[in-house]
Amino acid sequence: MTCEDISGLINSYVENDLSEETALRIEAHLLTCRDCAWETETLRIVHRRLLSERHETIASDAFRARVLIRLRTDNEHLKTTEEGERVRYQLPMPF
Amino acid sequence: MFEARLIARFREGDARALEILFERHVDRAMGLAVRLTETREDAEEVTQEAFLRAFRQAHQFRGESETFSAWLFAIIRNLARDRRRQLRLPTLSLTSPEAERYPASNDAAGEAEKLMARRQLRQALDSLPEEWRTTLILCDIEEASHAEAALVLEKSVAATKSLLYRARRALRDRLADWEATS
Ligand SMILES: [Zn+2]
Numbered sequence: 001m002t003c004e005d006i007s008g009l010i011n012s013y014v015e016n017d018l019s020e021e022t023a024l025r026i027e028a029h030l031l032t033c034r035d036c037a038w039e040t041e042t043l044r045i046v047h048r049r050l051l052s053e054r055h056e057t058i059a060s061d062a063f064r065a066r067v068l069i070r071l072r073t074d075n076e077h078l079k080t081t082e083e084g085e086r087v088r089y090q091l092p093m094p095f
Numbered sequence: 096m097f098e099a100r101l102i103a104r105f106r107e108g109d110a111r112a113l114e115i116l117f118e119r120h121v122d123r124a125m126g127l128a129v130r131l132t133e134t135r136e137d138a139e140e141v142t143q144e145a146f147l148r149a150f151r152q153a154h155q156f157r158g159e160s161e162t163f164s165a166w167l168f169a170i171i172r173n174l175a176r177d178r179r180r181q182l183r184l185p186t187l188s189l190t191s192p193e194a195e196r197y198p199a200s201n202d203a204a205g206e207a208e209k210l211m212a213r214r215q216l217r218q219a220l221d222s223l224p225e226e227w228r229t230t231l232i233l234c235d236i237e238e239a240s241h242a243e244a245a246l247v248l249e250k251s252v253a254a255t256k257s258l259l260y261r262a263r264r265a266l267r268d269r270l271a272d273w274e275a276t277s
Pocket of ligand 1: 033035
C-alpha cells in the first residue's frame with residue numbers, strides 16, 4: 001500500500017469499518033511510515049474522545065408526559081386510544 | 096417501511112401511532128438537543144417544539160427516503176441554531192449538567208484529568224464552524240449513520256463523509272495546538 005492508498009482508507013480504519021485483511025495491510029504500512037502512523041493515531045485519539053462523550057440521555061417522565069399532552073391537544077384530529085381501537089377493530093372495514 | 100405506516104396511521108387519527116413514534120425517538124432527540132443547546136431547559140423546549148413541528152408537517156414525511164429520526168434531528172438542528180443566534184451565544188454544552196456530576200470515583204486526580212479533557216474537547220468543538228460541529232456530534236457522538244447525518248445536513252452521503260473527515264482533522268488540530276501551548 002502507498003501513502004495515497006492509506007489516506008483514502010484512514011477514516012474507515014479509524015472507525016473500525018474495514019475487513020481484517022485490509023486493516024492488516026494498512027498496519028503493515030503504518031509500521032514503516034511515520035507520517036501515516038501519526039495521522040492515523042491522532043485521528044484515532046480524536047475519534048475515541050468523541051466516542052467517550054456518548055452517554056445516553058434519558059428524557060424525564062415528567063417531560064414525556066408534558067409533551068405527550070401538548071401533542072394530543074395540538075393534533076385535534078386524533079381519536080382517543082379507545083375510540084381508535086373501536087374504529088380499527090370493531091367496525092367493519094369500509095373496503 | 097414501519098415508520099411511514101405509523102405516520103399514515105397518525106394522520107388517520109390513530110393516537111397510539113403518535114405515542115409509539117414519540118417513545119421511539121424522544122431520548123435520542125433529547126440527546127442531540129442537550130448537545131446543541133445551553134441548558135437542560137433549552138434542550139427540553141427545543142425537543143418539544145421539534146416534535147410539535149414534526150407532527151404538524153407529517154404530510155411532508157417521505158417514508159422511503161428518510162427516517163423519522165433524521166427528520167426530527169434536522170428540525171432540532173434548525174431550532175437550536177436559531178436559538179443560538181437569538182442569544183448570540185457561540186456555543187454548545189457538551190457536558191450536560193448531569194454529566195458534570197458524573198460518578199465521582201476515589202481517584203480524584205484521574206477525575207480532574209478527565210474533566211479537563213472533556214472541557215478541552217468542548218472548547219475545541221465550540222471553536223469549529225456550526226456545520227462541522229454538528230457533523231461530529233451527529234456521527235461520532237450520537238452515532239447517526241452517514242446516511243442519516245446526510246439528511247440532517249442536507250448533503251449527499253459522500254459530501255457528509257468528507258465533511259466529517261475534515262471536521263475530525265480540524266478538531267485534532269485545535270486539540271493539538273492547545274496541548275502544545277499548555
Ligand atoms: Zn505512508
